[in-house]
Amino acid sequence: MPFIYRNLTLLPEESEDSLRTLAATELGLPPQALRDLRILRKGVDARRKGRVKLVYTVAFSVADEAALRRQTAGNPSLEWQPEQPAPRFIPIRSRQQIVIAGSGPAGLFTALRLAEYGLTATLIERGQPVEQRALDVQQFWRNGQLNPESNVQFGEGGAGTFSDGKLTSRSKDPLVPWVLEQLAAFGAPPEVRYLAKPHIGTDRLRRVVIAIREHLLAKGFQIRFASRLTDIIAREGRLVAVTVNDSQELPCDLLILATGHSARDTYELMERRGVALERKAFAMGLRVEHPQELIDRIQYGGARHPNLPAADYAVAWNNSATGRSAYSFCMCPGGVVIAGASEAGGVVTNGMSGQKRNSPFANSALVVNVGVDDFGGNGPLAGVHFQRRWERQAFQQGGGGYRAPAQNLLAFLKLPGKGGASTTYRPGVVESELDGVLPAYIITTLREGIADFGRRLRGFVTAEATLIGIESRTSAPVRILRNGHFESPSLAGLYPAGEGAGYAGGIMSSAVDGVKIADSIAARLSHPA
Ligand SMILES: Cc1cc2nc3c(=O)[nH]c(=O)nc-3n(C[C@H](O)[C@H](O)[C@H](O)COP(=O)(O)OP(=O)(O)OC[C@H]3O[C@@H](n4cnc5c(N)ncnc54)[C@H](O)[C@@H]3O)c2cc1C
Known part of the structure; x- marks a missing residue:
């Protein structure tokens, strides 16, 4: 499979069967000249709202490789790669347990x-x-x-x-x-x-x-x-x-x-x-949940075509004065917010989706970096104790039974507007001010960061969104x-x-x-x- 052709684009309503003809036309060859054509990469280009495209890289071979290499020399979309040999594993005998x-x-x-x-x-x-x-x-x-x-x-x-x-x-x-x-x-x-x-x-x-x-x-x-x-x-x-x-x-x-x-x-x-x-730095924050249809409109500029995936987002914002960043993490389009505790008496949120990502909701963690000096201890497990302390605080604020504290996004940002804390998180939430569930520097950075996300993703800051706490198991402490x-x-x-x-x-x-x-x-x- 030595030829690789990049940047072939299709509209969502166009069939992938047309990729062969598209690539062949670009190369001035008849479609049947491209053998064993297969997709190597498929992505979504949503930079132009309302005109979303699917972008493909394909691989194929031809009968006369040398001729095609000569004819297409200098074509930046076409690359020739020698066949990659499959990895070889030499059997090993060992008594090591x-x-x-x-x-x-x-x-x-x-x-x-x-x-x-x-x-x-x-x-x-x-x-x-x-x-x-x-x-x-x-x-x-x-x-x-x-x-x-x-x-x-x-x-x-x-x-x-x-x-x-x-x-x-x-x-x-x-x-x-x-x-x-x-x-x-x-x-x-x-x-x-x-x-x-x-x-x-x-x-x-x-x-x-x-x-x-x-x-x-x-x-x-x-x-x-x-x-x-x-x-x-x-x-x-x-x-x-x-x-x-x-x-x-x-x-x-x-x-x-x-x-x-x-x-x-x-x-x-x-x-x-x-x-x-x-000790190792990690990140902590909250999970946010929106209607998926809203995220589709923000990202695609209209309703989603069935051939497009449930839209996602990735946002980040940095406060250069404090050195803290707020960013989205582990986004789950078409998913649900889940309870992810493993220790008694602590609340931990996370997200999950099925293969079809067909739930009407989208969720993502919004987290802030936490450094080893924030842990309040010097031992190698100080970050574990820090995580545990805030998970227990969230448990208490949720009133027990692993219910999570949750707040409408507008209320969290102290903006006018009505909306409850509606979420897929089970076994349920307790509507609560989220200020006390995390250290003040995380809450402040999240407020600043979310305001910025709302400027970049128009509609993100809405009464239809709920924040659920806390997201504490982002990586190892x-x-x-x-x-x-x-x-x-x-x-x-x-x-x-x-x-x-x-x-x-x-x-x-x-x-x-x-x-x-x-x-x-x-x-x-x-x-x-
Ligand atoms: C809800 C959720 C959603 C996530 N979504 C994604 C995602 O979409 N994409 C992504 O890339 N990552 C995701 N992650 C993160 C991802 O799951 C982890 O990064 C990854 O699983 C880490 O792999 P690991 O093998 O190092 O550890 P783990 O997957 O944590 O596996 C550790 C295993 O060790 C076992 N174990 C622990 N202690 C002992 C012991 N003393 N003796 C024997 N066994 C023990 C545990 O039971 C567990 O099975 C998600 C995590 C969660 C919780």
């Missing part, structure tokens, strides 16, 4: 990649398989009964299982296509391979997670649910075993610690055992240090992975991090020191 703690994207993708080398591992996951987990989460959302071991953060598939499943990644890492290819092979929509903003949706993601589990079992992996890593045992600075559920010891030479940003007890364990950790080989500098055999270790943020980067760790381990096992 590998344990992976956590079955989120980092843990699962470490496992999938190890399997490519013919290696196996024991995967321990504190939560339940995704089928049982979905029931536990529904129960929580219905009646506020939290299962601290099986919830939106904990269980098979990790934190993003009840999510929009956005697969966007700012990273240009060459491993991104491999991860997308695996997701598509395990049941994600095929277009995740080429959409500019791919997403899976929580409904489809759960099926993908089950397919990955079945694949790993078939490859000889052991998967243990309701199995929490509770201790690590080292001898002479090298890991030799792990303890599960405070009761069972598993021999372990290499531990991939992929336990996510909400495993506060696991951070405490690492601190107790002298693993090198440090701790970093578990590692060296250039992804290994802890303080404990040989420990590989901190993914978002919880502070080296990733989001599904894709966590998965890519897991793949890199597997590659590093494979290199080490094939060339033992």
